[in-house]
Amino acid sequence: MTTRMNRRGFLATTGAAAGALSFLGPKALHAQDGGTLRFGLSTYPPSLDAWASNGTAAGTIKLMIHRGLLGYGPDGTMRGELAESWEVDDEGAWVFTLRDATWHDGTPVTSEDIAWNVLEAQKPDSAAYLQGQLAAITSVETPDEKTVRMVTDEPLAVLPGWFAHFNMPMIKKGEA
DSSP states (O other): OOOOHHHHHHHHHHSHHHHHHHGGGGGGSSOSSOOOOOOSSSSSOOOOOTTTTOOOHHHHHHHHBBOSSSSEEEEEEEESSEEEEEEEEEOOOEEEEEEBBOOTTTTTOOOHHHHHHHHHSTTTTTTTTTTOOOTEEEEEEEEEEEEEEEEESSSOHHHHHTSTTSOOOBTTOOOO
């Protein structure tokens, strides 16, 4: 007689998940330096559309291939990615100063690239996850190659969070 063991049955016979993995040795359960990390996705990403919300699998891939204007650090605090700094100016507009960065083809990231992302994601026919929120930005100004100024009708303390979201990555102008 052949008995087939499934994962649940295997774990039940060991008493705990950690016990089930004990045969792998002590190093298997701890972070290691160097080597290759293999990561399994729950499903095949249905689309890699940069601004659309297509589930966790697509979001995971987007986080690996794109950078945002902002992002979150390991401690959960907001930090700059393409933006070196951001602040509200005297007129209530959000001003982002870009760091020196390049696109995949070696060309520099400019304020025009960032403005293009916002304007494209705002379009009524856009599938952008944040399209509704981005509509609150009434103009995007690029006074120089490293400065992006976003004007809104009213103060928006949450605006930087939109640009830290994984569904609002920045892509090179014209590549959507």
